[in-house]
Amino acid sequence: MTRHPLCGALLAGSTCLTVLTLWTPLLAQDAAPQTFVLDQLVLRAGKPKVASEVPQSVSVVDSQQLDDIEATHIGEVLSTVPGVAGVGSGSFFGQGFNIRGFGSSSAAASEAGIVQLIDGEKKYYESYRQGALFVEPDFLRQVEVLRGPGSSTLYGSGALGGVIAMETIEASDLIAPGKSFGGKAKLGYASNPDTVLGSVALGWRPAEDFEAMAAFAWRKLGDTKDADGNTTVRANSRTPNLLLKAKKSFGDQYVAFSYQHLEAKGDDQDFNQLEGAQAGLFPGFPGWGVGDITTRDQTARLIWGWNPQDNRYVDLTATLSYTNTLKDVRQGDDPDEPIMESLLGARDYRLWKFKLRNVADLSGAGYDHHLTTGAEVLKQDRSSSVPSSSHPEAYTRSWGAYALSELTWGNLTVNSGLRYEKQRTEPKSSVTVTDDDYNSESIEPQVAAIYRLNDSLSVFGSVAFVNRMPTVDELYDSFMGGAPSGDLKDEKGKNIELGLSYRGSGVLAADDEAVVKITLFRNHIDDMIVRTNAPAPTPAYVNIDRAYLRGGEIEASYSIAAWELGAAVSVVNGEDQDGADLDTLPNNRLTLSAIWQASDAWRIGLRSTLAAGRDKPDGDRRAGYGVHDIFATWKPQGGQLEGIEVHMGVDNVTDRDYTPATWLTGPAPGRNLKLSVSRSFYGQDP
16 A cells, blocks of 8 residues: 555645645735634633634644544544544543654553643543543534643643643533523444444533533444454443533632543453454464443542632632543353453553642733742552562552643733642562662743744743653563663653744634644653563663654635635654654645535535554554545424434545554555434423
8 A cells, every 4th residue: 555645745744845835925914803713712722712723732622522432432623623633442441642742552551742622621541451541422512732842730740741620511502592491312333343322411500600501422332343343352341431520609609510420331341452352363262252341430529719890810729639531341151252351450540630820910011920829749550460470560659730821912911831740650569570669850841932923923932941840650660571770861851842823813814724733743752651561670761861753733724605624744753762653653635624604504515634654663563544534414404394304424435445554554444324312302492
């Protein structure tokens, strides 16, 4: 299979120059200040602002795009974002992610360089050949991806790759203006992975100072098949999911509570959800086996907020949270597909966290200034019900403090931040290879600026220094006979970004609109942590002197009349100090989309992904590919059918056989047919 010629041309080294040349006539225009439909609001970059005004590379998948995608798992959502690649498989339980070359790989704990948030709470799970993130996509209202370490100040140290921030639905998403009650019921089906969905969400606002919502979703998950019809991963589970939220205001104060619970019961489910059974991987290997596997994911939050109207220096929130992700693996019913005894049992991560944050408005005459300060303390308990060298048990305790200044003076905005974090990791008694604690601290400064050349065009740049402290796996994993790695140093990253942002109207016609953002980056990592796969006395993990990653992203949207067009390019290359390519590099990609609002009722779209091939360091080559998806939505605007939405889609229309560069082994899913029907309903006026 050869690289797609269009993809190869666009992903060559002249990509950015070519795009800049094409857009030069547009960049010279001055557009009157206005609200741009295509310029999405970013919530997770300090003070909320539109994407074109954020001095870093950021993408937003909003509620409309989520409806278009109609995802069966979180990987389908993030596959549309430039710079982000899935890792593992097309299974609901096989999801891991890579941003700009950082993220999931064959090495344990490799995803520690990405901060994953659900409603602001950090999610992290690592277990041998298991997925890393378990999310009900039907509960999502918006997903933001902030590429690079620029958001490390606010959301956690060590974010070398960036931040994935997922927001779940609110009561206000379900209740129509002027109503006190609302809801939505939905039925859905997908053919690959085989999925049946039923969900209902209810919102209630009996008074202006109180609102609550409850949502329940049930999924039946089956097999994922490749383009040849071969089963790649068996999920075989029933997956109920619950989301509860409530908020009560008391004048300038409020109290809010939320709880999410995913509970998947798998019967004869592939233990290896990243790669499938892999029978015959080496001589005599029967495969990783099937088991009765429970996947549980919980997130609970209690929030107190105070924002006095007569004091602009106080906008304070205090959050107490608990999260837990668990996999409980038991032998399945097929004696021909046993799971190794050392891989059985329950493995989980419990995390308790308390955090304080205040946003002070320090603005004065002629300038706007907001200062965000905060502190947090946490305790993580990694446990296993059976002794396991590949899942060492340990406690991690950490505390941190941070400050982010956002200052706008005239056409210049400067964001400067500093985060300090101190961490202590202590092995439990089940870790027999060592009883040494590990203490580390991280100091992470950053500065970013964006300058508006005119009402349409801005230039921006940033420098960020990050420290990723070693994880429990990297310190104490002795699987395959490796020695503990107590002498590991922190990974140290220095990321530099430069970019150009444009938004304007009247570009080619009086009623059109265009938004373009171009970002170039270079990330220098000292003491990068890699796995040796060598027996003792060689440590399981060691530091290499340095590594380099460089590349860029381009995002462009254009709308005119009933049409909305989009294009996104992501390019990344990386090597170690010896010039050898890193094994975590994704495909360079071009994504194109076209959406036609054919009428008030009909919305029709096409999305194509064209990926360049990637040579792997082991001599393997992942060939380039082109994958095309189509989708349509029918939403009657009146009569008895008002409130009904029908979503239809076909992913991988041509049933293309391909394997992304970041996937460990095995092909991506073949053609997938999707259909859902939902009905929104509203109560009486309050």
